[in-house]
Amino acid sequence: MKRITKGWEVWTVVCLMFTSIVFTDSCQADWFQFQKDKINSGQTQDLAPITSPYVAWSSFTHYAGTHGIDVTPIIAEGKVFTVDVDEYAWAFDIENGNALWSTPLMYGPRYNLATPAYGEGKVFFATSTGYIYALNGSNGGILWSGKLTEGLFQEEELTTQIVYTEGKVYVGSWEGVYYCLDAAGEGTDPKILWEYQIDNGGYDWWSGPAVIGDYILFGDTESVIVSLDKDTAAPKDDLNLSQHYGIEAGSIRSAIVFNSSLNRIYLTSKNGYVFAVGFDSATGNFDTSDGWLASAGIYSASTPAFYDGRLFVCTGSFCKQGSLLCLNEADGTLLWSHEFGSYGSEASPALSIQNGEPFIYIATDTANGAFYCFNKDGQMMWEHIPDHPEYILQGAAISGGKVFFGNDAGYLYCLETAFDWDVNCDGSVNVLDLTLIGQHFGETGEPGWIREDINDDGSINVGDMILVGQHWCG
Ligand SMILES: [Ca+2]
Ligand SMILES: [Ca+2]
Numbered sequence: 001m002k003r004i005t006k007g008w009e010v011w012t013v014v015c016l017m018f019t020s021i022v023f024t025d026s027c028q029a030d031w032f033q034f035q036k037d038k039i040n041s042g043q044t045q046d047l048a049p050i051t052s053p054y055v056a057w058s059s060f061t062h063y064a065g066t067h068g069i070d071v072t073p074i075i076a077e078g079k080v081f082t083v084d085v086d087e088y089a090w091a092f093d094i095e096n097g098n099a100l101w102s103t104p105l106m107y108g109p110r111y112n113l114a115t116p117a118y119g120e121g122k123v124f125f126a127t128s129t130g131y132i133y134a135l136n137g138s139n140g141g142i143l144w145s146g147k148l149t150e151g152l153f154q155e156e157e158l159t160t161q162i163v164y165t166e167g168k169v170y171v172g173s174w175e176g177v178y179y180c181l182d183a184a185g186e187g188t189d190p191k192i193l194w195e196y197q198i199d200n201g202g203y204d205w206w207s208g209p210a211v212i213g214d215y216i217l218f219g220d221t222e223s224v225i226v227s228l229d230k231d232t233a234a235p236k237d238d239l240n241l242s243q244h245y246g247i248e249a250g251s252i253r254s255a256i257v258f259n260s261s262l263n264r265i266y267l268t269s270k271n272g273y274v275f276a277v278g279f280d281s282a283t284g285n286f287d288t289s290d291g292w293l294a295s296a297g298i299y300s301a302s303t304p305a306f307y308d309g310r311l312f313v314c315t316g317s318f319c320k321q322g323s324l325l326c327l328n329e330a331d332g333t334l335l336w337s338h339e340f341g342s343y344g345s346e347a348s349p350a351l352s353i354q355n356g357e358p359f360i361y362i363a364t365d366t367a368n369g370a371f372y373c374f375n376k377d378g379q380m381m382w383e384h385i386p387d388h389p390e391y392i393l394q395g396a397a398i399s400g401g402k403v404f405f406g407n408d409a410g411y412l413y414c415l416e417t418a419f420d421w422d423v424n425c426d427g428s429v430n431v432l433d434l435t436l437i438g439q440h441f442g443e444t445g446e447p448g449w450i451r452e453d454i455n456d457d458g459s460i461n462v463g464d465m466i467l468v469g470q471h472w473c474g
Contacts, residue, residue, distance in 0.1 A: 028400030031075040033117035034161035035303055035348055036397070038211040039258040042305035047401040048352035049417040050359050050373055050381050052451070054425040056402060056416040057097030058387070062086040067111040068390060069406025072348075075399045076118040077137050080414070082406055085111045089125050089135055090412075094399070097414060101140030107131055113157075113205045114171065115394070119164035119183055126158035126171045132181065132190050134169075144185030148192075151175045160218070161208030161255060168193065168230070170216060172203030178218065180233065194233040198222075206301055206346075208255040210265070213281035219252030223269055225277075227284045236284035241275060245293050249273055253301035255348070262329075264291060266311060268300040274313055274325075276332060294332030298322060303348035307358040310335065310376055312351070316344010318365045318391055324349070326378060336378035340364055347395035350403070361403055363392035371396070371405055371415070386413055421471045423451045429471045437464050 028046065035042035061069060061084035073082045079091045079100060087105040092098065110128035117124045122143060125133045130149030135142055149156050151174070160172040164183060172178040176198045182191040201222040209218040216230040219241075227237040241249040250271030257266050258279065265279045274294040278287030298321065302314040311329045316322015322344015323337040343366035350361045359381065360374045369392035373381040390408035397404045406412045418425035423433040440452045440460040448456040454464040 030118070031397040031399050032119065033074055033163055034072055034115035034208055034255065035257065035305070035350070038163050038165040039260075040208070040210050040255045040303055041257065042303065042348060043307060043351035043353060043358070044398050045353050046399055047354060048359065048361060048373070048398045048403045049401070049415055050354065050375075052418040052425050053373075053382055053384050053415040054418040054422065054427045055387070056414045056427060058411050058413045059092050059097040059099060061090055061102075061406075061410045061412065062088055063408075063410035064111075066391070066408060068408045068410030069412060070111055070113055070393045070408065071115040071406070072394045073397045073404040073406060073412060074116055074118055074123075075397050075404070079137065080397070080404055080412065081116055081118065081123050081137075082412055083112050083116060083125050083127075084410060087112065087127055087129070089116070089123065089133070089140065091123075091137070091140060092412060094402070094414075097412070103135055103140040103142065105131065105133055105145075113159065113393075115161040115208070117162040117164040117169065119169075120167070122183060124162050124164055124169050124183070126162050128157045130156040130158055130173070132158065132169070132171065132179075134183065134185055144188050144190055146190040148179055148190065149173050149175055149177070159205050159207070160203050161206060163209045163211055165211050170209045170211070172207065172209070172218060174202045174204075176202035176220070178203065178209070178233075180230070193231075196228060196233045204251045204253045204270070206255065206303070207252050210256040210258055212258045212265075212279065213284070215281070215284040217256045217265065217279070219254065219256065219267060219269075221251040223249035223252060225252070225256065225267070225286075227279070227286065229284070237286050239277065239286045239288065241269060241273075244288060247271075247273065247293070255303040257304055257306070259306055259329075263287070266304040266306065268296065268302055268304065268313060270299055270301065272296045272298045272300055272315065274300070274304065274311070274327060274332060276329075292332040294327055294334075296325060298344070301346040305349040305351050305360075307351055307353060307376075308356070310358070312349040312358075312360050314345035314347050314349065314362055316340065316365070317346050318343055320344055324360065324362055324372075324374060326376070338374065338378055338380065340366075346393055350396045350398050352398050352403075361396045361398065363395060363405055363407075365391050365393055367391060369407055371403075371413070384415060386411060419471060420451075420454045421467045423454070423468070429468055429473050433468050434465060437468065
């Protein structure tokens, strides 16, 4: 008790001396669409928390039955955009989570799986009722909109993520049509530039496109991937993965990611396979003499992400046990896996590259769905279960030291690294942190062995309390 009293005296002095907090902004890049860009790279050089995450902000959208937010957030204009179960489109201030606008898309409620995309000041949304919308990113006003699909019920769904690039918007439907639209629209209507229709099968959830050079690539429910001219839809090449590899690949629920150094694409299929296939971005042709096939063991809907010879991918779902896998990018052999237990993850890994090392961000699809950071060797850096726990169907967006995700409770979360002096990682520097130091006052150990040793000198003492005082925010 005496030690705590001593600490309080010191705190009183330093509190009078220091009244302001200094924050340093880290570099902030945008995350315009699913897995960040038109090739679904899923990686950024921006920082993200690798230790001590805290909820910088959380914002509620809507919740209905068992669903809330089922798409990955996207980042542009200093805003975080998402769409919820009631088909409300939202923009939140990236710094504080304040709702800047929300726009009811007219034909909800149905839960949406199409991650929106941003381009030229517009946010493009596709819905499970088959409508496409372009909203003004500044105020949420609907610039143009219209229905694309013709079927009913599930046949009505626009099912894939949206990709925007160079004035064009791409999206696919359950009933088997891929669309290319003019981002400018036609008055208040959509302007379709081309449609590509298949006779058998359709486009499964999340089987979004990649635009690589002059070509657009995507996979279908019959395990066929195609390469088309992105401007005309003229077919360039196709590959039936089941036939080529002599397997039952199943429907493709993955987008395609491109490694421009190796001239390879990666994707997964529903029956638990991971594919690496050579792709010549100059000619638009697949090169089946390059690449490999790996078994992921169980269902996957995850779009892989890669960095420096390692490929990361998730398996499982709310009802299927699954893992985070790391494969050798050279030959598809398993380097490590982290098992989740009776459930898995349908997230696509998002990577933050820090000092040349990838950190992997994913979430789990279970009732207490958690958000995770792993390092490249499979060590779990942290696990965060939201204060409104629910299933987390999708992955994350990363920007400027923050990581963003939504869950089925209808909450959008922003996690950031807690400052060293925020001992209990609650986002405030106050009496609670000072109390924790007081409880360990006088203890010694390895430098920084507990968070209370803020100055990493191996002793819990006045020096640590001064740091709290210097950053006091009440
Ligand atoms: Ca605190
Ligand atoms: Ca210390």
